[in-house]
Amino acid sequence: MLMNAIEAKEISHSYEYEGSKNLSLKGVSLTVELGEFIAILGHNGCGKSTLAKHLNALIPLQQGDLTVAGLDAKGKANIRRIRRACGMVFQNPDNQFVSSIIKEDIAFGLENYGTPEDQIPEITASVLEAVGMGGYENKSPHMLSGGQKQRIAIAGVLAVAPDILIFDEATAMLDPEGRQEVLYTMKSLRDENHKTIIMISHYVEEAVSADRVYLIHDGEIIAGGTPREILTNPELLMRAGLLPPFAVRVYYDLKLAGVRLEKCPLTNEELAEEICRLK
Numbered sequence: 001m002l003m004n005a006i007e008a009k010e011i012s013h014s015y016e017y018e019g020s021k022n023l024s025l026k027g028v029s030l031t032v033e034l035g036e037f038i039a040i041l042g043h044n045g046c047g048k049s050t051l052a053k054h055l056n057a058l059i060p061l062q063q064g065d066l067t068v069a070g071l072d073a074k075g076k077a078n079i080r081r082i083r084r085a086c087g088m089v090f091q092n093p094d095n096q097f098v099s100s101i102i103k104e105d106i107a108f109g110l111e112n113y114g115t116p117e118d119q120i121p122e123i124t125a126s127v128l129e130a131v132g133m134g135g136y137e138n139k140s141p142h143m144l145s146g147g148q149k150q151r152i153a154i155a156g157v158l159a160v161a162p163d164i165l166i167f168d169e170a171t172a173m174l175d176p177e178g179r180q181e182v183l184y185t186m187k188s189l190r191d192e193n194h195k196t197i198i199m200i201s202h203y204v205e206e207a208v209s210a211d212r213v214y215l216i217h218d219g220e221i222i223a224g225g226t227p228r229e230i231l232t233n234p235e236l237l238m239r240a241g242l243l244p245p246f247a248v249r250v251y252y253d254l255k256l257a258g259v260r261l262e263k264c265p266l267t268n269e270e271l272a273e274e275i276c277r278l279k
């Protein structure tokens, strides 16, 4: 059976419903296939978190249609199933733990979903392994680096076996090393565990290796396409209030100065290759 992970049609939302014209989402439509790695980029306040909270039923649907992992988000019937099918990792790693011992924290989520107690240690070991934190069961999250904390938070979400994981600016509070760890974990969850990944960010560089990128601005999706289509288009990114990736900015700066690279690079590695090709 072919089923999309997310199908959103014309979702509109206002925080003060009933007559409020201040829309935080304006007719948002998007489709995410199972197993895709999608980046949603936009500047602060454009509606990213509001959209994310729709996708895991933290905000009830006011207008439009939404299906998550084949479950209709209209009404209340599927709320619990949607939350389980679509897990969310948030920005602040320190706000995501209920226990000071990692295995207890992961067990808490599992018990909430009625997982038999004798299965919990095995599930805990396997999700810690999946995020590269195998053997950390008895440690405290508070002793870990930011990147490690986020990976433990991801393990907690993974434990209830969601099909989809949403990362709402999950790297924003991390140092460069932690950011790399979490990005790598997202990719490995897609590649090794067949999860659908939705990564919300305002760091354009993080979207470079996504399968597809959506740009959101002022509650609207203003563009969708491959990273190359979207991220090498400075005008489009400027409209969303974002700067292109470093390599793209250098390409256009060089062009202005009369130096033409053969193709517009997306990453610093590609930029170096293009520069080496000059002469």
Ligand SMILES: Nc1ncnc2c1ncn2[C@@H]1O[C@H](COP(=O)(O)OP(=O)(O)O)[C@@H](O)[C@H]1O
Pocket (backbone or CB within 6 Å): 015, 016, 024, 042, 043, 044, 045, 046, 047, 048, 049, 050, 051
């Ligand atoms: N709980 C809330 N009550 C009222 N307005 C809100 C609330 N949360 C967000 N907003 C507003 O909705 C808009 C979108 O916010 P949000 O989805 O958090 O954007 P982003 O995640 O892209 O920064 C912003 O104008 C914000 O001020």
Ligand SMILES: [Mg+2]
Pocket (backbone or CB within 6 Å): 048, 049, 050, 168, 169
């Ligand atoms: Mg947000």
